[in-house]
Amino acid sequence: xxxxxxxxxxxxxxxxxxxxxxxxxxxxxxxxxxxxxxxxxxxxxxxxxxxxxxxxxxxxxxxxxxxxxxxxxxxxxxxxxxxxxxxxxxxxxxxxxxxxxxxxxxxxxxxx
Amino acid sequence: xxxxxxxxxxxxxxxxxxxxxxxxxxxxxxxxxxxxxxxxxxxxxxxxxxxxxxxxxxxxxxxxxxxxxxxxxxxxxxxxxxxxxxxxxxxxxxxxxxxxxxxxxxxxxxxxxx
Numbered sequence: 001x002x003x004x005x006x007x008x009x010x011x012x013x014x015x016x017x018x019x020x021x022x023x024x025x026x027x028x029x030x031x032x033x034x035x036x037x038x039x040x041x042x043x044x045x046x047x048x049x050x051x052x053x054x055x056x057x058x059x060x061x062x063x064x065x066x067x068x069x070x071x072x073x074x075x076x077x078x079x080x081x082x083x084x085x086x087x088x089x090x091x092x093x094x095x096x097x098x099x100x101x102x103x104x105x106x107x108x109x110x111x112x
Numbered sequence: 113x114x115x116x117x118x119x120x121x122x123x124x125x126x127x128x129x130x131x132x133x134x135x136x137x138x139x140x141x142x143x144x145x146x147x148x149x150x151x152x153x154x155x156x157x158x159x160x161x162x163x164x165x166x167x168x169x170x171x172x173x174x175x176x177x178x179x180x181x182x183x184x185x186x187x188x189x190x191x192x193x194x195x196x197x198x199x200x201x202x203x204x205x206x207x208x209x210x211x212x213x214x215x216x217x218x219x220x221x222x223x224x225x226x
Contacts, residue, residue, distance in 0.1 A: 099157045099168050
């Protein structure tokens with residue numbers, strides 16, 4: 001069963017505009033949600049996370065919003081830059097342990 | 113550079129064969145995780161070790177096994193390989209075995225089974 005879903009395989013955005021990547025989850029026991037970014041031929045790198053007790057976390061151009069009632073989170077990138085073009089994975093961590101459940105990823109293309 | 117080293121980067125082998133993938137975690141990290149990424153899919157958790165002991169197990173096939181050695185490097189052994197085992201295998205590490213989920217990933221080992 002897919003506990004973490006990213007329903008948009010790809011997203012194309014103009015440079016300078018906002019990129020919004022979405023993620024849905026089914027397991028109420030997740031206590032942290034994370035976004036990882038992956039460039040070709042590289043491993044995923046941690047971008048930003050949010051605790052399940054919060055509804056927003058901001059780090060520079062990146063903001064993650066969590067809506068627990070809807071079991072939905074989103075990553076906002078403002079303003080988007082060509083260097084943001086990558087695959088973005090949504091991930092969730094269960095309450096115990098440190099293993100992650102990943103979504104299938106969304107390819108973001110930022111056009112200049 | 114995440115500090116996690118994986119070898120080999122690419123591996124091509126035939127069905128029925130056995131391969132070993134190696135991972136050296138970041139300096140100071142005690143926990144090692146293995147993930148499999150098949151084509152157009154997310155990363156699937158296989159197994160986690162912490163300071164030499166198995167800590168958590170995911171959907172790892174019985175044909176696959178792993179271990180973490182006293183120097184903290186880890187090996188993932190894949191045997192009786194099938195075409196469907198072709199994938200990217202990522203190793204990740206963290207200092208602790210319970211945390212906020214921030215892992216440091218290696219560049220992956222791409223396995224092609226022909």
